[in-house]
Amino acid sequence: MSEPVLSIRDLHVSFPTATVVQGVSFDVMPGEIVGVVGESGSGKSMTARSVLRLLPKSARLGGSIRFRGQEVLDMSPADIRAMRGALVSMVFQDPMTSFNPVLRIGDQIAEAMTLHGQKDRKTLSDRVASLLASVGIGNPKARARAYPHEFSGGMRQRALTAMAVANGPALLIADEPTTALDVTVQDQILQLMRDLNATSGTAILLITHNIAVVASLCRRLIVMYAGRVVEDGPTDEVLTAPRHPYTWSLLQSVPRLDRATGRLVAIKGQPPDPAEPLAGCKFHPRCPWVEERCTRDEPPLEDGVRCWVRPAL
Amino acid sequence: MVIAVASRLLLRRALLAVPLVFAVVALTFFFIRLAPGDPAQILAGDAPTPEFLAQVRAEYGLDQPVWTQFLAFLAKALTGDFGTSLYSKQPVFAVILERFPATVLMTGTAMIVASIVGILVGVASAKRAGSHADTLISSASLLGYSMPGFWVGQLLVLLFSVSLDWFPATGMEAARASYTGWRHIQDVAWHMVLPVTTLALFLLTMIARFTRAAMIDALDQDYVLVAEAKGASRNRILWHHAFRNACVTTITVIGLEFGAVLAGAVVVEIVFGWPGLGRLFYDAIYRRDFPLLTGAFMFSSLIVIGVNMVSDVACALLDPRIRR
Ligand SMILES: Nc1ncnc2c1ncn2[C@@H]1O[C@H](COP(=O)(O)OP(=O)(O)O)[C@@H](O)[C@H]1O
Ligand SMILES: [Mg+2]
Numbered sequence: 001m002s003e004p005v006l007s008i009r010d011l012h013v014s015f016p017t018a019t020v021v022q023g024v025s026f027d028v029m030p031g032e033i034v035g036v037v038g039e040s041g042s043g044k045s046m047t048a049r050s051v052l053r054l055l056p057k058s059a060r061l062g063g064s065i066r067f068r069g070q071e072v073l074d075m076s077p078a079d080i081r082a083m084r085g086a087l088v089s090m091v092f093q094d095p096m097t098s099f100n101p102v103l104r105i106g107d108q109i110a111e112a113m114t115l116h117g118q119k120d121r122k123t124l125s126d127r128v129a130s131l132l133a134s135v136g137i138g139n140p141k142a143r144a145r146a147y148p149h150e151f152s153g154g155m156r157q158r159a160l161t162a163m164a165v166a167n168g169p170a171l172l173i174a175d176e177p178t179t180a181l182d183v184t185v186q187d188q189i190l191q192l193m194r195d196l197n198a199t200s201g202t203a204i205l206l207i208t209h210n211i212a213v214v215a216s217l218c219r220r221l222i223v224m225y226a227g228r229v230v231e232d233g234p235t236d237e238v239l240t241a242p243r244h245p246y247t248w249s250l251l252q253s254v255p256r257l258d259r260a261t262g263r264l265v266a267i268k269g270q271p272p273d274p275a276e277p278l279a280g281c282k283f284h285p286r287c288p289w290v291e292e293r294c295t296r297d298e299p300p301l302e303d304g305v306r307c308w309v310r311p312a313l
Numbered sequence: 314m315v316i317a318v319a320s321r322l323l324l325r326r327a328l329l330a331v332p333l334v335f336a337v338v339a340l341t342f343f344f345i346r347l348a349p350g351d352p353a354q355i356l357a358g359d360a361p362t363p364e365f366l367a368q369v370r371a372e373y374g375l376d377q378p379v380w381t382q383f384l385a386f387l388a389k390a391l392t393g394d395f396g397t398s399l400y401s402k403q404p405v406f407a408v409i410l411e412r413f414p415a416t417v418l419m420t421g422t423a424m425i426v427a428s429i430v431g432i433l434v435g436v437a438s439a440k441r442a443g444s445h446a447d448t449l450i451s452s453a454s455l456l457g458y459s460m461p462g463f464w465v466g467q468l469l470v471l472l473f474s475v476s477l478d479w480f481p482a483t484g485m486e487a488a489r490a491s492y493t494g495w496r497h498i499q500d501v502a503w504h505m506v507l508p509v510t511t512l513a514l515f516l517l518t519m520i521a522r523f524t525r526a527a528m529i530d531a532l533d534q535d536y537v538l539v540a541e542a543k544g545a546s547r548n549r550i551l552w553h554h555a556f557r558n559a560c561v562t563t564i565t566v567i568g569l570e571f572g573a574v575l576a577g578a579v580v581v582e583i584v585f586g587w588p589g590l591g592r593l594f595y596d597a598i599y600r601r602d603f604p605l606l607t608g609a610f611m612f613s614s615l616i617v618i619g620v621n622m623v624s625d626v627a628c629a630l631l632d633p634r635i636r637r
């Protein structure tokens with residue numbers, strides 16, 4: 001088996017007030033699409049941004065992140081910049097605010113390439129046009145001269161994706177790329193990611209709180225809760241036979257057509273406040289299967305599940 | 314492309330400015346006539362006979378109703394004739410033009426210095442927002458902002474001219490030596506140091522404060538994170554991404570404060586004996602030289618309107634969202 005493109009071990013992210021990512025470990029193999037799901041606040045974005053060392057100033061990072069075997073946390077600022085946008089790139093949640101409003105779309109896409117050594121103007125403008133065309137934006141030469149406010153949300157997210165893949169990265173991290181979009185546009189973006197993965201073999205780490213998105217795209221699924229990985233496994237297994245009570249509750253809360261009730265069951269209770277210490281499993285206050293030791297000791301992630309009880313679900 | 318857009322925007326704003334200019338002219342004219350003091354009295358000198366006073370009034374049209382005077386003034390103004398100075402008997406326009414270069418030199422230099430230093434200070438403190446250096450800069454700029462210009466001017470004169478004798482305290486050039494060429498330029502520059510510093514200080518602190526706030530806001534935007542994720546360096550993010558957005562605020566502040574700078578120039582010119590429009594203005598008020606006062610008021614208002622137009626257009630060119 002080949003070497004993972006991304007290998008995260010025991011990742012910790014802490015702010016002065018709280019530790020928001022604790023002991024996260026997982027691998028992404030070349031060409032793989034891995035989904036990360038979890039409620040908002042569970043540390044998905046902080047995990048993703050750690051890979052490019054793009055955390056807020058007050059954040060402290062611990063553990064290990066290896067990209068193609070090289071330790072990201074030990075890289076010099078220049079090495080990090082050389083990696084950002086070239087080998088590993090990122091698409092963010094809000095397409096409305098991700099483009100600089102006073103610069104042309106085409107110039108911003110071209111910048112992704114000039115920053116990594118491509119200076120020839122003709123090559124750049126051709127490449128920008130072909131990138132825009134590849135994400136389904138018609139009349140790309142003219143559209144490249146447009147400003148962000150002249151693009152719709154869906155077009156901006158497509159242009160952002162084009163910008164992210166401009167240098168043919170080995171890994172694309174997409175942090176809730178479709179959350180701010182309506183359903184039809186969501187599908188277009190997901191199709192775009194699927195094509196990208198199929199044609200250029202780019203590995204994708206897809207972060208979302210929408211299980212339906214994951215189901216259609218990812219072969220592997222990582223479930224995060226309160227800054228920890230609670231379940232990690234092949235998507236179809238996790239979705240059809242969840243092994244962690246939190247994953248199970250999450251699936252219960254998704255409306256499904258094949259369910260008789262068709263009702264949305266919200267998970268009762270709130271995720272723990274990272275600033276408040278909580279002993280034992282972080283899910284125990286909300287868990288229907290809670291036992292005594294769950295309130296005392298935190299279970300380890302073993303065999304892809306972080307649970308003492310492992311009820312038959 | 315840019316030139317076409319700029320001239321279109323400028324034309325539209327110029328058309329919008331026409332009623333404004335008219336209002337300024339009318340207000341100036343009537344307000345000055347409302348001010349106390351009878352120009353005929355001043356023109357006629359000490360203890361004139363009533364007949365002579367009436368003759369002076371008739372000669373300058375001062376016996377007509379204010380409305381008639383205004384229409385006559387307007388009709389002449391449209392042909393470029395703004396009347397004659399009561400004091401020097403020279404055409405108002407010529408008197409103003411003669412003094413204009415000195416004011417442009419000082420105000421323009423002060424604006425350029427204030428913009429460059431203000432932007433550098435604002436960006437530098439936004440980069441270190443919350444640090445000790447930032448707090449120090451903010452306090453210093455609050456101080457600079459709250460000190461009146463005439464007082465700063467006097468302090469600078471006392472320190473750098475009277476005590477240290479580094480820079481001359483008044484005038485635009487050394488009175489006795491008549492320098493030419495490069496030496497002359499040096500001499501004028503030397504005389505400009507204190508008045509320009511005094512005048513620039515207020516604008517500089519305004520620019521620094523607003524630029525800092527706009528930069529902090531810009532640096533917090535998602536597009537900055539996106540630029541970082543593309544591999545942009547700190548400096549590129551600061552200037553190419555954040556400042557390109559923040560400078561719209563900076564330019565707006567410069568445009569809006571230009572009127573205050575020009576008003577400040579009057580004070581500074583008097584404190585430093587600078588032979589510009591401000592000095593002329595002051596003397597015209599003192600001598601109740603109404604035509605000259607009207608002309609000078611109008612002229613400076615037009616300049617303020619013009620500068621605001623240019624800053625509006627510059628903002629629109631820099632931020633495509635404001636372009637219409
Ligand atoms: N700058 C910050 N300072 C302190 N806490 C933060 C900061 N940014 C994010 N957090 C906290 O980190 C936690 C994880 O956030 P995030 O990774 O964005 O969650 P997700 O992407 O899963 O919704 C949240 O509880 C959030 O409040
Ligand atoms: Mg998030």
